[in-house]
Amino acid sequence: MLPTITVDDEKCGGAYFCRKCVVVCPTHVLGLGTSVGVQKYRETDPQYFVVRAVYLNKCSGCMDCVEVCPNNAIQVSFNEGSVT
């Protein structure tokens, strides 16, 4: 069963430096990307970096990412209603 993993970017606010959720995930599901895409001739400012779930198929539903987030920005839910 695949989860739905949502990240509230406004609450998150500092994925590039915080890294906590990305590092804590035991199955390396989460990835860091940017909300502005890759830009030519311009380095993306750290504030535009966001966390997204990539390898959803490897999420066990342990909720470690949810718990480690200092800003309560991550939600993980499976089909039959929200687990968190």
Place this chain on the structure above:
Amino acid sequence: MCDWCDKYGDGYERWYFNPANYARRIYKIRREEAEASGAEANPQEAGGMSVIGREFLEALDSGDLEKVQEIKERAEATAWLTHFGQVVTLDEALKICDMIYPIGLMTCACRRSMRAMPDEENFVCMGMGPGMYKWERWPDTYRGGMHYITPDEAKEVITKLNKKGLVQTVATFGTPYLAGLCNCDYPDCAFIRTTIDLGVKALWKGHYVAKVDPELCTGCARCVARCQFKALSFSPSNNMAYIDQFQCFGCGLCVSECDQGAISLVDRASLPALANVW
């Protein structure tokens, strides 16, 4: 024969030993083709992560094999045209360092993405050839900057990373233009992860297959930690390493870890059932 050697080897022993595949002429062609088709010729756009969408993962999860196959074929076709990799041995990687110039040491985009790895800890990737002169066009791809290094310095870095346990791979950027010499591991390398976990062949196996000599293996199991491809395990009942040769990518990391000389690389082409397992 390896499809890529067949298509782009031009008489050389391996396609990645054919200097033409690193040449400015091809770099220019692939860039113009990509841009003509409307795509920005940015290497990162073609990266492994972009092929995996929720649609594919759902199809996998629900066992919709037809859909899995359809998306997989599409993703592989794109990867093989734009950006894919092949495993090379340490010796092969060192040989490549003497073939192509310049070589740039840069941060790894996969680890930045999957580990949020700070740049200063992440200089484990190498770019090669004429594209390196224009790295500043894509500051995000080269976050942390780019350091031109000599062939000897490149060999030193690669040897050190191999010792640490990272697998050497070559990568195309507009096939057959070869511009990436990467040092990869599971699960954070997108090539390895996509290939091993999702069955989308973004990474081709190398030209060798590892083999354990039962007379020499003492069962120390040190090699087991070296395998990044889920091909090597330890058999307690035999007190011996076991290699699934059909899963082996032929990188040779287990070989160099064995003090007994119990593991060797054999030519893939010499094994009829494996000669076409890439």
